[in-house]
Amino acid sequence: MDQSILDACLVCHSTREMQRGPVLDGLPEWYLAGQLREFKLGRRGNNPANRAGVLMGAAMAKVETEAQFTTLARHFAALKPKPFIRVIRGDIATGRAHYATRCASCHGARGEGKREIESPPVNVQEDWFLLDQLRKYANGQRGVHPSNAGGLMMKAAAAALSPDDLRNIVAYIAKDLTVTSPLQKVAPPKP
Structure with missing residues (x-):
């Protein structure tokens, strides 16, 4: 795996609290690879009203091949989901x-x-x-x-x-x- 691509992903997709995007750990490989493709094809990340989506769409410039999609998806899917602090209240x-x-x-x-x-x-x-x-x-x-x-x-x-x-x-x-x-x-x- 290209460590520079993974490091770029982890700026937002980790619990380091830099730019908090979703933590991807434990999501299925098929879903992650599909979402990467959606961003790469412009079906996601192209609405200027959704700043986070646009940032992700721009970040996809680093991911160029199907093998990279698969490798990234497999990496995050192999990790265990992380516990989190529940912050949403409701009935x-x-x-x-x-x-x-x-x-x-x-x-x-x-x-x-x-x-x-x-x-x-x-x-x-x-x-x-x-x-x-x-x-x-x-x-x-x-x-x-x-x-x-x-x-x-x-x-x-x-x-x-x-x-x-x-x-x-x-x-x-x-x-x-x-x-x-x-x-x-x-x-x-x-x-």
């Missing part, structure tokens, strides 16, 4: 109900994702990142490329939910579906 019961009716058919009952429909797992990702992405789908910063069917579907699904619904779903995922133990438990909001 767990409401989130569970919304997840069951609106999310599980694509992302799996345990948040494990479904490769056959290229739907990523949601049970390894930090809660702040999941909420950020749902908000970007809901407000049209993600899921806008006409060739990205999954993104368009997510955009429509997120737009149909209220900001509270999005928080509740993410709080449920973080509490009940995440495959790692939290670093710190978040107390429920005070009435």
Whole structure:
């Protein structure tokens, strides 16, 4: 593996707290390689309203070959998901109900994702990142490329939910579906 490319990835995709992008550890190789291709092809990372996506799109200039996609994806997929501090609060019961009716058919009952429909797992990702992405789908910063069917579907699904619904779903995922133990438990909001 080209260490300079991996180091460039880790500027944002580690827990070093430089530019915090999502931690990729434990995401499936098929999903990571697919997302790298989406950025390289301009189906992601081309909306100026989504600064983080544009930065990732620009970073893809370093990744030039299919072998590099595969090597990077394999590297991150082989790592264990990292525990994280839960920061999103919400109504767990409401989130569970919304997840069951609106999310599980694509992302799996345990948040494990479904490769056959290229739907990523949601049970390894930090809660702040999941909420950020749902908000970007809901407000049209993600899921806008006409060739990205999954993104368009997510955009429509997120737009149909209220900001509270999005928080509740993410709080449920973080509490009940995440495959790692939290670093710190978040107390429920005070009435």
